[in-house]
Amino acid sequence: MTTTGTAGGTTPRRPAARQVVVSILTIDCGFDDNGRQTRQPRAKYDCNLCGQREGPVDGASAVIAFSASIRTDHPARCTARSSA
Ligand SMILES: [Zn+2]
Secondary structure (H helix, E strand, O other), rough: EEEEEEOOOEEEOOOOOOOOOEEEEEEEEOOEOOEEEOOOOOEEEEOOOOOEEEEEOOOHHHHHHHHHHHHHHHHHOOOOOOOO
């Protein structure tokens, strides 16, 4: 792919760097049927490097705390990531 420069010439465009999904944080916001909570919020974290799943956790406050910290907590204890 090329782009047109200001002088009218073309410049080769560098392809995007390869991106890999290393983890997936899934949050289910639950379901509220006119004030009656029929499904609690829940969250889970899947690491594609070590294959571990953290959670699921249930309940609004647990989901908030889990989603705020898991993206830093899991990499610190992930067995597939080198810490050195
Ligand atoms: Zn991991």
